[in-house]
Amino acid sequence: MQFSACIDVDLFQSGNYIPMETTSLMDNSEQLKGSQEKPQQKRQDGEKLDTDLYSRQIYALGESAMMHLRKSSVLIAGLGGVGVEIAKNLILGGVRHVTIQDTKAATWIDLSAQYYLTANHIGENRAKSCLAQLAELNDSVQVSASIEPLSEEFVGKFDLTILTDCNIEEQDQINAWTRSKSRCLLVADARGLFSYVAVDAGKQFQIDDKNGEQCQEFLIEYVDKSSGDITTFDKSPHNLEDGDYITFTEVKGMTELNGCQPLKVTVKKPDVFTVGEAIKSFTDYEGGGRGKQVKMPVKVDYSDLKTARANPELVLWDMGKWNYGTSLHYLWQALHAFEQKNNRSPAPRNEKDLEAFQEELKAIAPKDAEIAEALVKHFCFQARGNLVTVASVVGGIASQEAMKLITHHMTPLKQFMYIDHLDALPAPGTGYDPEKLTEADCASQESRYDGQAAVFGWPYQKELMRQKWFIVGAGAIGCELLKNFAMMGIGCDPQGGLKITDMDQIEISNLNRQFLFRRPDVGKKKSECAARSAKAFNPDLNIVALSERVGADTEHIFSDEFFAELNGVANALDNVDARRYVDRRCVYYRLPLLESGTQGTKGNTQVVYPHLTESYGSSMDPPEKDIPLCTLKSFPYEIQHTIQWARDSFEGLFSNGASMANQYLAGHEAFFDRLKNMAPGQKIEMLDAVLKALNKERPSSPEDCVAWARLQFEANYHNTIAQLLFSIPADQVTSEGVKFWSGAKRCPHVLKFNPEQEEHFHYVYAASILRAEQYGLEPIVDKEAFLTVLGQVAVPEFHPASGVRVATTEAEANEQQTAMGEDTDETIERLSQELQKLSDAQRKQLSPIDFEKDDDSNHHMEFVTAASNLRAENYDIPPADMMKTKQVAGRIIPALATTTATVAGLVCIELYKMIDIDGKLPEVPRDRFKNAFINLALPFFGLSEPMPAPVKKYGEEQFTLWDRFDISGPMTLNELIKSVAKKSNQTVSMLSAGTSLIYADFMPGPYGKRKDLNVKEVIEQVTKKEVPQHMRAMVLEATMEDEDIEVPYIRYTF
Secondary structure (H helix, E strand, O other), X not given: OOOOOOOOOOOOOOOOEEOOOOOOOOOHHHHHHHOOOXXXXXXOOOOOOOHHHHHHHHHXXXXXXXXXXXXXXXXXXXXXXXXXXXXXXHHHHOOOEEEEEOXXXXXXXXXXXXXXXXXXXXXXXXXXXXXXXXHHOOOOOEEEXXXXXXXXXXXXXXXXXXXXXXXXXXXXXXXXXXXXXXXXXXXXXXXXXXXXEEEEOOOOEEEOEOOOOOXXXXXXXXXXXXXXXXXXHHHOOOOOOOOOEEEEEEEXXXXXXXXXXXXXXXXXXXXXXXXXXXXXXXXXXXXXXXXEEEOXXXXXXXXXXXXHHHOOOEEOOOHHHOOHHHHHHHXXXXXXXXXXXXXXXXOOOOHHHHHHHHHHHHHHOOOOOXXXXXXXXXXXXXXXXXXXXXXXXXXXHHHHHHHHHHHOEOOOOOOEEEEXXXXXXXXXXXXXXXXXXXXXXXXXXXXXXXXXXXXXXXXXXXXXXXXXXXXXXXXXXHHHHHHHHHHHOOOXXXXXXXXXXXXXXXXXXXXXXXXXXXXXXXXXXXXXXHHHHXXXXXXXXXXXXXXXXXXXXXXXXXXXXXXXXXXXXXXOOOOHHHHHHHHHHHHHHOOOXXXXXXXXXXXXXXXXXXXXXXXXXXXXXXXXXXXXXXXXXXXXXXXXXXXXXXXXXXXXXXXXXXXXXXXXXXXXXXXXXXXXXXXXHHHHHXXXXXXXXXXXXXXXXXXXXXXXXXXXXXXHHHHHHHHHHHHXXXXXXXXXXXXXOOOOOXXXXXXXXXXXXXXXXXXHHHHHHHHHHHOOOOXXXXXXXXXXXXXXXXXXXXOOOOOXXXXXXXXXXXXXXXXXXXXXXXXXXXXXXXXXXXXXXXXXXXXXXXXXXXXXXHOHHHHHHHHHHHHHHHOXXXXXXXXXXXXXXXXXXXXXXHHHHHHHHHHHXXXXXXXXXXXXXXXXXXXXXXXXXXXXXXXXXXXXXXXXXXXXXXXXXXXXXXXXXXXXXXXXXXXXXXXXXXXXOOOEEXXXXXXXXXXXXXXXXXXXXXXXXEHHHHHHHHHOOOOOOOOOEEEEXXXXXXXXXXOOOEEEEO
């Protein structure tokens, strides 16, 4: 790259500057036309963010950081595998202007990782060749390309410059330019299984939020004025750290705390912290209060890269290789020196190049540097390697670092991080031992896999292409896995194949991180669109797209035969139950499983490997704590409580009642059979809900829906609260002499309906529309007409009832739910008879409404937000906007393309370790596999070997979850019992198939005849179901006479 002056023109006016959606060099007027955004997305200062598109990212970063991205401009120099990955992530992330720059032409090696280049682009400029595809990713981002060498003037126009494929001399020159303009610089690169990131954020770089976590909030129990100690309510953890800052609201007595300047805290206990002398002069504390953490900005100095290189600050990648960072710091410098001198990289497995490289290393590294000889060889031999997996990891990390430098949100890396994945090389003793590779094994064949073969060799590459894998889920991680699999060549041989399934359709909110989809794909099947996009990356890919859910009800599709041909499974699922099911299937079929997940900047990966590791289901996170029923019903004190109450209200009003009514109408007998198994209180509740839905509260006109909505408001926000205050007055004192309405129990007040108040109107308006939809009526949507009808609704005066008992604890609330009244049986009978008397007109099916959070036009979130905020107003809880409400009500997990890319890369690096000759699973030491936990916000990377499979024992025999008794039929039940007894050397007491008991030694005489029947016949007789034709075998469980002895499960083949 030369540094002669670039053409003296403005940022968006250059004959060699190609704007968004433009792939040819046009005159300037045509270029500018091509770079215009769609009118509905054109953003001026003050215009709102596209929350539909960026919602998951906003939940991860916050609106302020997102606004910074939408105002920023970024230059990405070098469009190889790492450069395109960074560009993809930043464009998806919504950076306002992204300019890609490159003077290099595409080569065969590029095609191993640069997924927007094809064989047709060989010899053409890399930036120009991939401009159109990058511009397609996000039509609210202006994407342009430059094919001229960089100049100081050009670089100075950007908020951030990112360099890839750039030698040290060039890095230092450009770093001087960025420093002169007080701009940030980020460098990233990858060779083979090695990569690195370097950051120069300049002097006094301000970090507004060091970790990106939500600010901690908690209720206060007591404030000790003399010591400054503050205790949280009910010993709940404050989750603060020494040096955090906090402010207060709602404190009684010591009112100086309310809205005070943030006070620095020192932690004493999980529920106690101190602010020291700061409050000694304040008035006495009387009670109450709420504490909230405040993020205080910090400033950090960075050195320029040339200075930092001499005395580097290193972020550790793998704590098991504590000295690798320093070694790689010198190895990368030696590589740049070799390339400067020879104008090329060292050739794979070339001994002469290795000697020359070692000489460069001697000249650079200190004499006392201890650099392992094996590491030097691997690094040199892989210098021409180009792996999409490694680019995915380092590109994801680098693009998150770029976001930090733009937004000042979260802590940038300081200042170098060197990454290696050497464990991905085939283990010694396998069929592809890297020590046996020759220069010919790794030489270029002018193939798209040249970059990968340079690392692993062509024999390994061909085996990789014969692999058959199954990806479950085509969401964010699924798209990234599919991209990586396609570029790696998995399933690209005629003998290989790839299958992917996802039952979902594409939504607008997916486009921000599920990069295989475009706006025209919205509403289409994810798996089909993802497969089509992956095929464009690599036309050789043999892929089958399915749209079925993987579960017990689809085992005729995902059958024994389906799994028998697989080499492994990669999960890309977003719920625990589905993950556990797939995990169980992989254990049963003894297949490797690659598991992963993300939440904002955090991600994790897990390797499940047959006969070696524990499975995903071997351990579990503690369940989330539910909000106590009494808190939801009468004593909310957090906005999360009112949002959950509103979400439950939506289900109760618009879904559950209609669903139960339809169940009754679909079959009276089946409906009453279900009732038999319910508690009396549940029976009454269900019968009453069905009667209300079909008769008592059934609207006959849109006006009835408006009246119903108005009365719902009155019932929920006036009458219920008035009754509560009548039963427990505001001045109520407990038997201990303490005010009842104190601590977490906030004294409510009634609301008086006013249609001119926004939330009041939204509640009744949305409720009336949803009610009409439920009953197939045309709603009143004209707001003036709606207000006219609303004004005519008669609202009866409320009179509180005496003797109403309010549940004040969780136990009391549960007791009330299941309690039986004196006339319970009579009530059930009366309600049942009323149902039988319904007229034909009342027996029409209803339309239950399934909650959909991501469509703001359907009034679902309008209702839930208003319902929550009105209840919050009842209890003087600060309200939440629709974005916050949507996150809680929809249980939305924050998501970032950066984390997803990193995690998917780590997953695929583990896959490299699972390849051996003829599709066999290699015998790999457990410590070669790596589970990962990462947090890009800090940044933090924790790599550890998977846990071993837990060992159990029967007699002298040990077994794990991977072991079983394989027994082939056909045979009688008695023969099966004897076979199990022989294998286990134990006496069988019981045999079960699923939840059905097919044999027990205590069964009376007639059942003993089963022992002479064929096992399949017994199973069908007991379960009253035929064994499906697709099922080749069945899992049976045996209980031994000694119940303390556990034996492996039985796989009985029919």
